[in-house]
Structures are given as C-alpha cells and as structure tokens.
Amino acid sequence: MATKEQTPMMVQYHQIKDQYPDAFVFYRMGDFYELFEDDAIKGAKILELTLTARNKNSENPIPMAGIPHHAVAAYIDILVDAGHKVAIVEQMEDPATAKGMVKRDVVQLITPGTKMSGKTGDGKENNFLAAVVATGARPGDADQAAFALAYIDLSTGELKATELDEQNAVIDELGALEVKEVVLAREGERATPALADAIGERGWVVSYQGTVQPSATITYLTKELKSAAGQDVTALLLQYLFDTQKRSLDHIMPVQTYQRQAYLVFNQVTRVNLDLVENARTKQKAGSLFALLDETKTAMGGRLLKQWLIKPLKNLEAIRARQDAVAAFKDDFFTRGTVQDQLKYVYDLERLAAKAALGTLNARDLVQLKRSLQAVPDLQAALLAEHVNPILQEAGRAIDPLLDLASLIDQAIVPEPPISVRDGDLIQPGYDELVDSYNQALADNQDWLAAYQQQEREATGISNLKVKYNKNFGYFIEVTKVNLDKLEEGRYHRKQTLTNAERFTTPELKEHEDLIFAAQTKRFDREYELFLSVRAKVKEEITRLQTLAQKLARLDVLAALADVAENRHFTKPSFKEGEDRSLMIKQGRHPVIESLLGPGEYVANDVTFADDTKIQLVTGPNMAGKSTYMRQVALVVVLAQMGSFVPADETILPIFDQIFTRIGANDDLVNGRSTFMVEMAEANLALQDATAQSLILFDELGRGTATYDGMALAQAIIEYLDTNLHATTIFATHYHELTALANNHPAIQNFHVGAQLTADGQLHFLHQVQPGAADRSYGIQVAALAGLPKSLLHNAEQILQALEAQGAGQVEGDAVVSSSQTVAAPITDGLAQEVPLFNIGPAPVEAPVSTVAASLDPADQKALDELDRVNLNQLTPLAALNLVAKLQEMRSNDGQNS
Structure with a gap:
C-alpha cells in the first residue's frame, strides 16, 4: 500500500500492483521495464537480473531490477513458462508533453493460458486455457451434468465446451488437453472450491473471474449453446480474456460443443501407460506414438494430429471417411508428394490470423502469409487432376485459396521487409x-x-x-x-x-x-x-483464413497417416457392426517398439477374441513380452478409431467406448499412496466405469502385496470381470496358478508367452503369444539374466522347491488356496476364531503328518514328528529352508547312529 512518504511514481505503482497482486508488474519507464520490491527480488533470481535499488541512500531503499524494452518478450516467456503471470504497464501519454506524473496503465496481463508466443519448435503444441463451473446438479441426478467446461487456444481462436458428470472426469479432460491454466468463478453457486484444490494439486495455474458483463460479442460466440451451464462457463472464460487481454479478439471462433462420450475415452493413466503423446520415462515426444505418426508438414497439421490421437472416434461413418481419405492418399504417391511439398511452404495460418486480430502482425508475417497462400494453387491443382481419387478431388474443390489476399500482399509489401513497421522500406515501388x-x-x-x-x-x-x-x-x-x-x-x-x-x-x-x-x-x-x-484487409478475411487453415491441416494429417501406412506397412482395419464383440488382429505389432528395432527383429503376434471369449489370461516370464502384447492391442484400437491404418496384416475390430489400463508399478508418495494403493485405485477405475464395449488391460494385478492377498485379489477381479462387466480384457499375471480358472469359466481363455529353458538353465524368450497356460513363472531365471549372484540364485531355487513341496498357492476348483492358510475372523464373544481364507466349499482338513507315517523307520518318523510341530502359517521362506536343512541333518545323524 502507498504511504505518505512515497513518491508519486511509487504511489502509482502500488495502485496498479494492488489490482494484480498475483502477477509480476513490468512497469514501463523510458526504454526499460522495471520490477520493484518483492517482484524485483523474485524476478532477479528467476531471470538472473542484477538487483539494484531505488533511493539507495534512504533508510529503506526500494529493490529494483530492469529489463530493456526490446528484450522483454524473452523474459516474459521465462516467467510465464514457470507458471507466473505478468502485467504489462505502459506509458499512456508522451512523457515530453505530459503534465505532472505520466499516466500509466496495464495494457495486457500475460498468463500461462493466454501466452501467444512460444518456444522454438513448439508450433505443434496447443496452449489451452480452460474454465470450469459447477452446474448445481443434485448428486445422483442422471439428467443433469455436475460441471460445465470450456477451453480455448487464444493463439488460434479455437473455442469448445462440454459438460461432465463428475470431478474426476473434469480433471481427466483437463489433463488430456494439457491445459496451462484454469479459470474458476470467484464466488456464488458456480464456484468450485473442492475442484480448485484438486486442480492446484496437479500443478495447473488457477485464476478467478468475477462478474460477467453483458456483451454482444459473448452473445454471438455462445449463440449455438443450448444449455445454460455451457453458456455460463463459456461467458466466464471469455470475460477473463477480455479483462486480461484488453484488445481486439476478433479471431475467436463461435464455440463448438462436444460430448466426451462421443469419443473413445481413456484417462491420464492410460495415456501415460500407452506412451500416446510423450514417452512415460523421458517425458519427451520422442518414443511416443505421436512422434511416430507425426509426418505432418505444418504446425496446424501437427496440432490436429495430436487432437485426433487423444480423441479417437466412435462414429463408424466418420472413422471410415478418414480411412478412405488415408487410403486415397496412400494409393496415389505422386499426388500425396505434391501436396506435402506445397504444405512445406505453408506457415501457421491459424496463428497468423490471430496475430492479425490482435494487431501484432508485422510485415514479415504478411510475407509469410503471402508465401503460404501462393503455395495453395499448386496444391489445389494436384488434388483436382483428372486421375485423382474423387475423395481428394472433393477436398480440392472445397479449398478457397484466397488469391485476392495473396495478390494484395504481393503488390504492397516488399519481399524482405524489416522487422520494424515504423521505419519505412515496407512498400513495393509502384504500389502508392x-x-x-x-x-x-x-x-x-x-x-x-x-x-x-x-x-x-x-x-x-x-x-x-x-x-x-x-x-x-x-x-x-x-x-x-x-x-x-x-x-x-x-x-x-x-x-x-x-x-x-x-x-x-x-x-x-x-x-x-x-x-x-x-x-x-x-x-x-x-x-x-x-x-x-x-x-486490416487481412483481419477482414480471418474467417476465410481460419477455414483454409482447417482444411489444409486435415489434408496434412491425412497425408501424414498415409505416409506412415506406406513406410511402416500398416493396413486398413475393418469394423464389426451390431452386437458381435469378436476381435481379430493378424500379426499385430507394437509400432513404436518395432520402429526402434532393426528390420525383421520384431516378433508379431495374432490376437483373437471369439464372441464368447471376454478374458485372455496371459502368463509367462517377465521380459517375455506380455506388456508389449497388451499395449499393442490398445494402440491398434486407438489408431483404428482415429481413422489411421494399423500395424497388422489384417484387423477386424468392434467399436470400443473406453480403454482402461493398469500397467507398471508407480507410487504416489506426494498424496500418501503406496504402489499397491495406486494399483488398486487404477484397477477400480475400470471396475467402476467399464462397460461391455470397453477394452481393459490389467498387468500383474496383486503383486504389490503378500502373495496370498495378491492372488486372492487377482482371482476375485477376474471373476468380477467375467460375472459383471463382460468387457474385452487381457489380464497378464505371474500367478500361473490362476490359469485353472479357465476350466470353470468359458469366457476365460489361457494364453502364454513362449520361453525355452535350456539344459544348462539358460532362459530364452520367444516373444510369441501362444494358446494355453504357462507351467511356471521363471522368476529365478529372469533374475539370473539380471546378473544376481549365483549363490543367491541357488539359495532361491532351494527355497522355491521347499515352498512348492508345501503346496503353497494350489488351485482347488475355482479358488486359489493354501494348504494351511487361514485368516482371523472378527472377534466374537471375546474369542478369536480361525476361518478358511476362501469360503468355497468345505475347508481342507489338516491331518497330523504322524498319522500317515506309522510304517516309516524311526529316523523318518523323528523327522516327521518335528515337521508336525511346525506352524506353516508362520513359516517364512528362509525358515522353511532352514527347516529342510534341519530335517536332512536329523535323518543323516540318525542313520549314522543306527
């Protein structure tokens, strides 16, 4: 707050700062933007600026850091990319003619969600700003969604809105969009404090917007919305933009509505597990499916490809329309090549149109626009050639090349204009x-x-x-x-x-x-x-420019998918209609892994689900390829439903509504969740939300806890899937004992990943998925491949033999049971009772070993008496090994004495 001792300038500064307390205030003074007080201290550290002081000789000098005005954009980018906001304060009058203090005001608030410029090379990334409001729906009211969500990319003008039933769906949609900032209502019934906490936990910037002012622009942009909640959230988002940007936003397109359920739905866990848009380990684009598919030539095409990838379709007609266009490009190499060659000259028309609306388009941008438009006629001519597929001809006829705008720029602007538009040398001789x-x-x-x-x-x-x-x-x-x-x-x-x-x-x-x-x-x-x-003429043609950009982006994506299909030997998938949920993938491949291997090294696999088969139970050793097998099925489904060809010799699929995955082992220590808790929570998402039209991939469920607990949960989940959901499921497990479930559950089919164990104990993976169950897990052999000490491995072998001799983990009927395991029942009448772990039929009867060994010699009888006294429930693997050694020693000593 300003005090009496402060100078008029600092009073003015504080008046502005009080309006933007959560932003760095860049205060214009001559040729510099200055930061003061806390902003200067924090900013100097983040931006590596020299921290100085104003009024150095006073008792309380004011911390201060300056940035040259011509270099300010780079510093703003650093702050905004780090999640901060920047308020730009400009001089509103000429200091030479001003009387008294120069008037200053905020001309723009730059936030993570409203940032227009980007880092080099990120033109294929959207920068989404979202808004969310609560709709006031009553819990359990199926006729009304609980939240409304709208989002926009200010750099392109793309504006969309939807309604969602629960908070988890909101969080997941925000994650799919990779939003940078979320706007919430400041107060009232639309406010969402619980959601604000959930958003903040995920590191997204939360901003608040107050009252929405009546506006003809908002009315026009939201006129297609039918629901009041959709209008409210879109108006909230637009008001936030008007308040922060303080300039023309004529490039914003009327809002488009969509339903999340209209697309193949998968949550953030699945996107990460499948490496769809980035590699889960490196967090980079390289090593992802997006990187493999991205043969696009324009920034617009790259953004559209990513949107197709994270929102595959469910509408069969729309899928086939994309497939047919990809096929047309794939079959016509020369037309595809000509189109892609011309697309290389096309700059980002969407963002150029936005810059025109915002008044930031310079002369060099105009030249980029001209060169882009000059490439369109040759592209269009290639599509309209007589021999070309009618699908591509129709696409060519739909293009408006904006020749009038290209001609105007060509006549008016010199080919190599300077950056500054105020210092002349812009206009062509003869134009004026x-x-x-x-x-x-x-x-x-x-x-x-x-x-x-x-x-x-x-x-x-x-x-x-x-x-x-x-x-x-x-x-x-x-x-x-x-x-x-x-x-x-x-x-x-x-x-x-x-x-x-x-x-x-x-x-x-x-x-x-x-x-x-x-x-x-x-x-x-x-x-x-x-x-x-x-x-101004360019600004008048924004709608035409945006339409052209959309059509070129679509052509770019279709041609890119055709390139990938031809170069990587993808084929066109077919789809089933009706109730038939059978599935067939012949010689399917994981496209990303295949691309990283040498030619012919990847082992392809067939995947078949008959209509009456709902669950594939896949067993086999670690590293044999179970997870790859599962992931490749999911990637084939994603590719097929986004309209792409797929990495297989032949594919026939049903349409899926959702994909759920539980793959890998990750904890969430920040939120106090162990690996096992995360595992169960992710499994629960599928068990709660999946339908008979969903695809579920579960890998090694139950491994995060004790063996019997894990095996019990794994079996119970499989039986729940079979009894209640009937979803297409691949369940990979090391619990090979579970394969007995197929005997009594017709919808379960056993498969295993082939492996060979040589006479010298060496394990060789075949990476081939074959019908039938695995006979063992080969865990010790995999440990040997990891280089564990031989003495340790030998010890493990002996422990394993001892455990197997006890019959641990046998499958009897439908249930995995231990020969002796029991659990404590609730205390009743002050007495603890022992009950069987699984209440399925009569509990097995435990008989003393001595009753079946009366005919043995004294040495054996003594060993059995010792064994009979052991409580196997409390026996650890190491204790079991020690017991075996003790029994052997007893028999050996008794034999010598006799």
Whole structure:
C-alpha cells in the first residue's frame, strides 16, 4: 500500500500492483521495464537480473531490477513458462508533453493460458486455457451434468465446451488437453472450491473471474449453446480474456460443443501407460506414438494430429471417411508428394490470423502469409487432376485459396521487409504514388548531397572532405584535422570534435537536411498507413483464413497417416457392426517398439477374441513380452478409431467406448499412496466405469502385496470381470496358478508367452503369444539374466522347491488356496476364531503328518514328528529352508547312529 512518504511514481505503482497482486508488474519507464520490491527480488533470481535499488541512500531503499524494452518478450516467456503471470504497464501519454506524473496503465496481463508466443519448435503444441463451473446438479441426478467446461487456444481462436458428470472426469479432460491454466468463478453457486484444490494439486495455474458483463460479442460466440451451464462457463472464460487481454479478439471462433462420450475415452493413466503423446520415462515426444505418426508438414497439421490421437472416434461413418481419405492418399504417391511439398511452404495460418486480430502482425508475417497462400494453387491443382481419387478431388474443390489476399500482399509489401513497421522500406515501388514521390525526393536529395560534397571539395581543395550522416547528429561535413588549416575562417559552423576530425554544418546543408527529414518522416508515416490498411484487409478475411487453415491441416494429417501406412506397412482395419464383440488382429505389432528395432527383429503376434471369449489370461516370464502384447492391442484400437491404418496384416475390430489400463508399478508418495494403493485405485477405475464395449488391460494385478492377498485379489477381479462387466480384457499375471480358472469359466481363455529353458538353465524368450497356460513363472531365471549372484540364485531355487513341496498357492476348483492358510475372523464373544481364507466349499482338513507315517523307520518318523510341530502359517521362506536343512541333518545323524 502507498504511504505518505512515497513518491508519486511509487504511489502509482502500488495502485496498479494492488489490482494484480498475483502477477509480476513490468512497469514501463523510458526504454526499460522495471520490477520493484518483492517482484524485483523474485524476478532477479528467476531471470538472473542484477538487483539494484531505488533511493539507495534512504533508510529503506526500494529493490529494483530492469529489463530493456526490446528484450522483454524473452523474459516474459521465462516467467510465464514457470507458471507466473505478468502485467504489462505502459506509458499512456508522451512523457515530453505530459503534465505532472505520466499516466500509466496495464495494457495486457500475460498468463500461462493466454501466452501467444512460444518456444522454438513448439508450433505443434496447443496452449489451452480452460474454465470450469459447477452446474448445481443434485448428486445422483442422471439428467443433469455436475460441471460445465470450456477451453480455448487464444493463439488460434479455437473455442469448445462440454459438460461432465463428475470431478474426476473434469480433471481427466483437463489433463488430456494439457491445459496451462484454469479459470474458476470467484464466488456464488458456480464456484468450485473442492475442484480448485484438486486442480492446484496437479500443478495447473488457477485464476478467478468475477462478474460477467453483458456483451454482444459473448452473445454471438455462445449463440449455438443450448444449455445454460455451457453458456455460463463459456461467458466466464471469455470475460477473463477480455479483462486480461484488453484488445481486439476478433479471431475467436463461435464455440463448438462436444460430448466426451462421443469419443473413445481413456484417462491420464492410460495415456501415460500407452506412451500416446510423450514417452512415460523421458517425458519427451520422442518414443511416443505421436512422434511416430507425426509426418505432418505444418504446425496446424501437427496440432490436429495430436487432437485426433487423444480423441479417437466412435462414429463408424466418420472413422471410415478418414480411412478412405488415408487410403486415397496412400494409393496415389505422386499426388500425396505434391501436396506435402506445397504444405512445406505453408506457415501457421491459424496463428497468423490471430496475430492479425490482435494487431501484432508485422510485415514479415504478411510475407509469410503471402508465401503460404501462393503455395495453395499448386496444391489445389494436384488434388483436382483428372486421375485423382474423387475423395481428394472433393477436398480440392472445397479449398478457397484466397488469391485476392495473396495478390494484395504481393503488390504492397516488399519481399524482405524489416522487422520494424515504423521505419519505412515496407512498400513495393509502384504500389502508392505518394510513397514513390517521397522516394524520388529522397533520391534527388542524395544526388544533391553527392554534388554538394564535390562542390565543397573543389572550393576548399580538400580531396577527402566528406558529407556524412548519423542518427545522432544528422548530416554534416567531416574534415580531418590535418586539413583544417585549408579551411577559410567562417566558412563552416563547428558541430562536433573528434579525435582525428572535425564535423561542421552550413545553412545550405541544414536546409537540405530538413527537406530530407521531412520527406523521410512523411514516407515513414505513409508506409505505416499503407501497412495498416493491408493488415486490416487481412483481419477482414480471418474467417476465410481460419477455414483454409482447417482444411489444409486435415489434408496434412491425412497425408501424414498415409505416409506412415506406406513406410511402416500398416493396413486398413475393418469394423464389426451390431452386437458381435469378436476381435481379430493378424500379426499385430507394437509400432513404436518395432520402429526402434532393426528390420525383421520384431516378433508379431495374432490376437483373437471369439464372441464368447471376454478374458485372455496371459502368463509367462517377465521380459517375455506380455506388456508389449497388451499395449499393442490398445494402440491398434486407438489408431483404428482415429481413422489411421494399423500395424497388422489384417484387423477386424468392434467399436470400443473406453480403454482402461493398469500397467507398471508407480507410487504416489506426494498424496500418501503406496504402489499397491495406486494399483488398486487404477484397477477400480475400470471396475467402476467399464462397460461391455470397453477394452481393459490389467498387468500383474496383486503383486504389490503378500502373495496370498495378491492372488486372492487377482482371482476375485477376474471373476468380477467375467460375472459383471463382460468387457474385452487381457489380464497378464505371474500367478500361473490362476490359469485353472479357465476350466470353470468359458469366457476365460489361457494364453502364454513362449520361453525355452535350456539344459544348462539358460532362459530364452520367444516373444510369441501362444494358446494355453504357462507351467511356471521363471522368476529365478529372469533374475539370473539380471546378473544376481549365483549363490543367491541357488539359495532361491532351494527355497522355491521347499515352498512348492508345501503346496503353497494350489488351485482347488475355482479358488486359489493354501494348504494351511487361514485368516482371523472378527472377534466374537471375546474369542478369536480361525476361518478358511476362501469360503468355497468345505475347508481342507489338516491331518497330523504322524498319522500317515506309522510304517516309516524311526529316523523318518523323528523327522516327521518335528515337521508336525511346525506352524506353516508362520513359516517364512528362509525358515522353511532352514527347516529342510534341519530335517536332512536329523535323518543323516540318525542313520549314522543306527
């Protein structure tokens, strides 16, 4: 807050800062933007600026850090990319003519969700800003969604809205969009404090917006929305933009509504597990499915490809329309090549249109726009050729090349304009008579200057006398000091003294200087005026530009998918209609892994689900390929439903509504969740939300807890899937004992990943998924491949044999049971009772070992008596090994004594 002791400038600063307490205030002072107080201290650290102070000699100097105005964009990007907001404060009047304190105000608030510029190479990334409001729906009211969500990419003008039933769906949709900032209502029934906490936990920037003001623009942009909640959330988002950007936003397109259920739905866990848009390990694009598919030539195409990838379709007609277009491009190499060659010259038309609307389009941007539009006629001609597939011909006829706009820019703007639009040299000769006259006057004056220089040389006898110019001193006559004695007294008026020369002027030179400056100023003003008129014309054509951008982006994606299909031997999948949920993938492959291997190294696999088969139970050793097998099925489904060809020889699929995955082992320590808790929570998402039309991939469920607990949960989940959901499921497990479930559950089919164990104990993976169950898990053999000490492995073998001898983990009927495991029942009447772990039929009867060994010799009988006294429930693997050793020693000693 301002105090009486503060200067008028700091009072003004605090008045502005109080309005933007959560932003860095960049306060314009002359050629610098200044940061003060806490902003200066924090900003100096983040931006690596020199921290100085204002009023250094006072008792309380004010921390201060400055940034040159011409370099400010880079510093703003750093702060915004780090999740901060920046308020730009400009001088609203000329300091030279201002009376008293120069008026200043915020001209723009730049936030993570409203940032327009980006890092080099990220043109294929959207920058989404979202808004969410609560709809006031009652819990359990199936007719009304609980939340409304709208989002926009300010750099392209794309605006969309939807309604969602629960908070988890909101969080997942925000994650899928990779939003940078979320706007919430400041107060009232639309406020969502619980959601704000959930959003903040995920690291997204939360902003608040107050009252929405009536606006014709908001009414126009939301006119297609039918629901009040959709209108409310979109209006909230638009009001936030109007309040922060404070400039024209004419490029924003009318809102489009969508239903999340209209697309193949998968949550953030699935996107990560499948490496769809980034590699889960490196967090980079490389190593993802998006990177493999991205053969697009334009930034617009790259963004659209990513949107198709994260929102595959469910509408079969729309899927087939994309497939047919991909097939048309794939079958016509020359047309595809011509289209892609021309697309290389197309800049980001969506963002150029946005810059025109925002008033930030410069002359070089205009040239980029012209070159983009000049590439369209050849692209269009290639599509309209007589031999071309009618699908592509139709796409060509739908294109408006905007030849009028390209011609205007070509006639008006020079091919290589400067960055600044205020310093002239923008307009083509012959475009404007007035500019041409100014240029002629300047050229004539240059001739006069050359003649004047020659005149003065002859008059003074100084052959190296020069008439020169610089920005600080204008035009002058320069004479070296060794020639000063040749000048007659009073001929020139001294202007500047240098080490080796003197600079002079004359009334005649000053007169012509004034003429030149006047002509230059008038030329600059006229050229800027003409530039603005061209930019205004571009702004008038924003809708046409955006439509063209959308059509070129679609062509770009379709051609890219055709490229991938041809180069990576993808084929066109077929789809089943009706109730038939059978599935067939012949020689399917994981496209990303295949791309990382050498030719012919990837082992393809068939995947078949008969209509009456719902669950594939896949067993086999670690590293044999179970997870890859599962992931490749999911990727084939995603690719197929986004309209792409797929990595398989032949594919017939049903349409899926959702994909759920539980793959890998990850904890969530920040939120206090162990690996096992995360595992169960992710499994629960599928068990709660999946339908018979869903695809479920479960990998190693139950491994995060004790063996019997894990095996029990795994079996119970499989049986729940079979009994309740009937979803297409691949369940990979090391619990090979579970394969017995297929005996009593017709919908379960056993598969295993082939492996060979040689005579010397070496394990070789075949990476081939085959019908039938695995006979063992090969865990110790995989440990050997990891290089564990041989003595340890030998010890493990002995422990394993001891455990297997006890019958641990046998499958009896439908249930996995232990030969002796029981659990404590709830305490009743003060007494703890022991009950079987699984209440399925009569519990197995435990008989003392001695009752079945009466005929044994005394040494064996003694060993069995010792074994009979052991409580197997409390026996650890190491204790079991020690017990076996003790029993062997007892028999050996008794044998020697006898």
